[in-house]
Amino acid sequence: MIRRLLLLLVLAGPVMAEETGEETIVSGLSQNRVSITADFDGSEILVYGAVRRNAPPPEGGPLSVIVTVEGPATPVIVRRKGQVAGIWVNTDEVQIDSAPSFYAVVTTGPLDQILSDTENLRYAITIERVIRAVGISQEASRSGEFILALLRVRTQEGRFRLLEGKVELTDDTLFRADVVLPANLTEGTYKVRLFLLRDKQVVAHQERLIGVRKVGLERFIFNLAREQPLIYGLLSLALAAVAGWGASALFRFLRA
């Protein structure tokens, strides 16, 4: 297994982090591109790597690894329902400037034991830190509640994931993490970040990108809808007309 991973490292053209500390990351991804085809039903990304050292491992706490995968961010509106005259209606809303469409955190152990708050603040590792809530409107004073609701809703949808203890670390050197991308994936560039930690401090980090693109029929339909909306609309109608007439003709033929 280890030999195969090392072979993969060589083949995939490993990217080396800047030499900032004594330990650096050498990493690879099982794929740099995810193609959304008509039968796309989610995808699995294997993030693997090794710790490169020029000297024996430094003194200090055990080595930990955190891998994050972040999808393209969009602004979102979180609405809350309230009871007005007996019926439930949307009463409050909070605009959140930027929330990732997908976010997974995979670690070697429980986050609170391997990551300090200051390092989390500095590198924006947990999902709470990633969501920029600067533009929350003033009138809704309990905006924290809305951010928690966003986390809860997206976690239920499988868009936000925290997988503690799912990074495999071998001999304090080799590591791998499997991240499952869901079927309801948004197109765009996905950012993979790798962090090495000792004593809750980040000692090395690295960033890589995965392109998620619609291809084939999916690409064609999507582009046509965006670039030629009138033609697209007429084409949809023509499709409907042909199908409607075709079924009618077919049934008459079958009965005749």
Added chain:
Amino acid sequence: MQLYLPIAEVSVNAFVLLGLGGIVGFLSGMFGVGGGFLITPLLFFIGVPPAVAVATGANQVVASSISGVLAQLRRKGVDFQMGGVLLAGGLCGSAIGVWVFRLMTAAGQVDLFIQLSYVFFLGLIGVMMLRESLGSMRRARVPGAPVRRSHVHSWAHRLPLKMKFRASGLYISIIPPAIIGALVGFLAAIMGVGGGFIMVPAMIYLLGMPTRVVIGTSLFQIIFVTAFTTIMHAVSSQTVDMLLALLLILGGVIGAQIGTQVGARLKAEQLRVLLSLLVLAVSVRIAVDLLVTPVELFSVAPGVMP
């Protein structure tokens, strides 16, 4: 078989979509309603974003209505004159409806507005139809009971601009059908449906048209109203999902053909009782959503760039 929808950006089972299309098409062919009031909530339920569900639902209704009209045409069940008058009114009403819809969207309460109009109109029409059709079934069972005249001479016959509607056997003013068309077009644009469930009872009870031509004429009119809606959505919000529509249509056109056959075998009163029960069920279902405390009070919607 899972299928990734390019515009909705979700992956759904292709057979579920075929099945949904089939059920809605069946009802469409049987009752002469477009089925928009069923397909849209069903698509929400399987996780298609609301904007895509409304727009693609309209596209699907076009196909099942065409299929249904062609079947009705062979039974001489389409009154083109009446359909034309209704349609002229319908397009005017639809344009006003689109404008009101935009005002409600700006006010941020469009979901509530749609839900309330569903509950109110479906409930009202369901109750009216159920009462009337149960009454006429009871009369039919009692021998010697006075037969209700198919249509009575009313204020509608004293208005100017009279026209002969041969297929319906009516000689009435074009003003009432034009007003009904406009009203239905208005509601259709607001609720994102073809409006057949309002049009069918309006043609029977308000215009006194024979049931024989009601379904075909209603479908004829729905084709154009939903085609108009589809184009509007495709151009303004790019929310028509062609792949989703194709699967719903495939199921729908087949369902519509079977529905038309079954509908032709049932008695008109039975058909109306069934339709009214269906309409009431959808109305109650939406009302329950509004009244029961939701499990999740919060909802997440895509925002706009500030």
